[in-house]
Amino acid sequence: MNQMSNLNILVTGGAGFIGSNLCEHFLERGHTVVCLDNFSTGFKKNIEPFFENHNFSLIEGDIRDLSTCLKSTTGVDYVLHQAALGSVPRSIKDPITSNEVNVGGFLNMLVASRDNGVKRFIYAASSSTYGDSPALPKVEDIIGKPLSPYAITKYVNELYADVFAKTYGMECIGLRYFNVFGKRQDPNGAYAAVIPLWVKQLINHQQPLINGNGEYSRDFTYVANVVEANEKSIVTESKSLTNREGYINRVFNVAYGGNTSLNELFSILRDSLAKFDKEISSIEPQYGPYRAGDIPHSQASIEKAKSILNYNPQFSAKQGFELATEWYWNNIR
Numbered sequence: 459m460n461q462m463s464n465l466n467i468l469v470t471g472g473a474g475f476i477g478s479n480l481c482e483h484f485l486e487r488g489h490t491v492v493c494l495d496n497f498s499t500g501f502k503k504n505i506e507p508f509f510e511n512h513n514f515s516l517i518e519g520d521i522r523d524l525s526t527c528l529k530s531t532t533g534v535d536y537v538l539h540q541a542a543l544g545s546v547p548r549s550i551k552d553p554i555t556s557n558e559v560n561v562g563g564f565l566n567m568l569v570a571s572r573d574n575g576v577k578r579f580i581y582a583a584s585s586s587t588y589g590d591s592p593a594l595p596k597v598e599d600i601i602g603k604p605l606s607p608y609a610i611t612k613y614v615n616e617l618y619a620d621v622f623a624k625t626y627g628m629e630c631i632g633l634r635y636f637n638v639f640g641k642r643q644d645p646n647g648a649y650a651a652v653i654p655l656w657v658k659q660l661i662n663h664q665q666p667l668i669n670g671n672g673e674y675s676r677d678f679t680y681v682a683n684v685v686e687a688n689e690k691s692i693v694t695e696s697k698s699l700t701n702r703e704g705y706i707n708r709v710f711n712v713a714y715g716g717n718t719s720l721n722e723l724f725s726i727l728r729d730s731l732a733k734f735d736k737e738i739s740s741i742e743p744q745y746g747p748y749r750a751g752d753i754p755h756s757q758a759s760i761e762k763a764k765s766i767l768n769y770n771p772q773f774s775a776k777q778g779f780e781l782a783t784e785w786y787w788n789n790i791r
Contacts, residue, residue, distance in 0.1 A: 471500060531576055583616055
């Protein structure tokens, strides 16, 4: 295991949902954390509790600017690259900006990490890369054609990481996140993720909209499991990550390995919130058209992450739903 003491860690997108959870985790363990964010989708409120910690620093800047990326990676041991424009619908509406941030910004971060001698570049990949592949559970080596501009950008990230690992000897690890949820996930805006959006609507006694018949399913993954996968990606020894070609470029599914339909999700969230407000128990969903770019089912095989990273997710989707609904009840009303 790599020594986990006094590390210098850069979290790009550190003021976002996943990024702020990563900042919090590593600060609690005494590491030095640099947060890079332009606050296009992240929020200062997510990182304000860290401002008094002498191990925390904020660089307000954009990954589309190479000089900012070079500045932020100076003296850094590990990069946890979370900065991106998420959301399939957003990418369909504005593919150019999604590409500029998710591909151009990603390339800038790779170049900066290479030039500043970062030990390992760990980045947020996406289950959207599986595209139209019908295989279940999803296994890392079997993917289909991307179904959205967002999915294309995340697949290009993996290709760039592979080239940089082969060409420059960088250590790159991609973590294909599956429908991550938890505290600090934004319930507002046109591209809010389904769980915080529905929770907010239920708290406000509104009817959530289910796209399609509700039988599409996802491998919902509590954010603490994602934090664990990032930490394991830091501490796993290089020799365990070296592939058959002799360089380090690995991609791992990060999920719990379960499967929850949208109808089941709605019932679970409603029942969890009804513990705080009985009137919520009588709310029924409304159904609308299927959403462009969505795949019917997504469930991960996490065997590769278990065997190589020693990844052992502690929170099932149901445990996560309980924790998330309680957090939202206490923080967004």
